[in-house]
Amino acid sequence: MIQSTREWIGAGELLAALAGGELEIEGRLARASNATLRCVVPVAPGVEVRCVYKPVRGERPLWDFPDGTLCHREVAAHDLAVTLGWPIVPPTAWRDDGPAGPGMCQAWIDEVDEPGLVAIAPIDVVPAGWIEVFQGEDASGNPVALLHRDTLALQQVALLDAVMNNADRKGGHLLQDVDGRVWGIDHGVTFSDEDKLRTVLWGWAEQPLPDELLAPLAGVERRDGFDRVCSWLAPPEVEALLDRVERILRERTFPAPSHGWPSIPWPVF
Numbered sequence: 001m002i003q004s005t006r007e008w009i010g011a012g013e014l015l016a017a018l019a020g021g022e023l024e025i026e027g028r029l030a031r032a033s034n035a036t037l038r039c040v041v042p043v044a045p046g047v048e049v050r051c052v053y054k055p056v057r058g059e060r061p062l063w064d065f066p067d068g069t070l071c072h073r074e075v076a077a078h079d080l081a082v083t084l085g086w087p088i089v090p091p092t093a094w095r096d097d098g099p100a101g102p103g104m105c106q107a108w109i110d111e112v113d114e115p116g117l118v119a120i121a122p123i124d125v126v127p128a129g130w131i132e133v134f135q136g137e138d139a140s141g142n143p144v145a146l147l148h149r150d151t152l153a154l155q156q157v158a159l160l161d162a163v164m165n166n167a168d169r170k171g172g173h174l175l176q177d178v179d180g181r182v183w184g185i186d187h188g189v190t191f192s193d194e195d196k197l198r199t200v201l202w203g204w205a206e207q208p209l210p211d212e213l214l215a216p217l218a219g220v221e222r223r224d225g226f227d228r229v230c231s232w233l234a235p236p237e238v239e240a241l242l243d244r245v246e247r248i249l250r251e252r253t254f255p256a257p258s259h260g261w262p263s264i265p266w267p268v269f
Contacts, residue, residue: 002040005049005107006177009091017043018105019093023053034059034070034188035100038108050108054188055100062189064196066234070188071104076232077164077187078106083225084163084216086156088184109183111175117182118148118171118200118269131203134264146268148203152210153182155254158201159213162255163244164190169199171269191233193240195258198265204254214252217245 008014021041029036035058040048059070071094078092092106119130123143126132133146148154154174161169167189175183189196220226221242230238248255257263 001046002048002050003043004110005051005090006110006179008043008049009107010087011043013043014049014091014107015093017041017049018051018091018107019095023051023098023105024048025053025099026050037100039099039105041105052106052108052185053095053098053100053103054106055098055103057101058103059188064194065189065192071102072232073190074104074106074187076229077160077190079225079228079232080164081160083220083223083229084160086160086216088153088157088160088182089187090183090185106185109175109177109185111183112178116171117154117174117176118146120144121147133200133202146200146264148201150203151182152213154201155204155210156213157182157184158199158204158254159209159248160184161199161201162197162248163217163241165192165196165240165244166190167192167196167198168265169201170265170267171200191237191241193234193236196261197255197258198261198263200264200268202257202263205256206253209248209252209254214249217249220245 023039023041026038026040035055037053039051039053041051042048054071056068056071061067075092075094078089081089090107090109092104095105096102123135123145126147129150130147131150133148135145138144173184173186
């Protein structure tokens with residue numbers, strides 16, 4: 001029986017299954033830039049859940065990230081979120097083996113389509129609870145605006161992205177499950193030691209950070225679990241991570257777009 005993943009979120013059995021359970025491949029996500037396989041894995045006698053398996057051998061080489069490290073960064077993103085007490089990255093584990101070799105395995109999130117977290121809308125039409133990011137034109141030349149929800153959960157994602165230097169936070173990488181819980185996925189291009197923050201969540205740029213979000217960052221290097229984060233990264237990347245945390249704690253504001261790096265991913269979804 002395939003059971004909803006949400007019933008196992010937070011359960012040690014789920015991470016253990018992701019790390020070592022026998023994977024049965026259901027199919028490949030054709031639109032993913034790297035090999036991404038949807039699988040089922042047993043978590044208890046007679047019970048399976050869906051997951052996403054990304055093998056290292058399926059990674060597309062990138063000019064600005066070392067080969068064979070994207071899966072490591074996916075696991076590091078989960079471990080950092082856990083270290084900070086921010087359960088916004090689905091349970092993610094490293095696998096030493098799998099149908100296509102070593103790689104990462106992440107719990108599948110059953111998302112709802114509406115209401116979305118990021119949207120395109122006519123200009124000057126910003127509903128309550130939304131923030132405008134920028135204005136542009138659609139494929140037909142009509143003026144439109146990119147919006148995202150104005151919630152603490154999305155602020156938490158935006159701050160995590162800033163800390164781990166996420167170079168590709170598309171709207172499609174933000175999921176809301178049937179319980180209304182917000183998740184961020186696809187963290188393969190994170191933790192560079194060069195500033196690469198690129199995201200659709202710029203609505204709070206330069207606004208003060210809530211104290212409740214800043215508090216977990218203080219002394220992060222001494223928190224349980226931070227050593228696991230470091231184990232997936234190169235020493236210069238760990239140093240850059242701590243520099244970013246120090247800067248955020250000093251400035252106490254959401255970051256602003258950089259002038260030296262494209263600030264919006266393309267496509268935005």
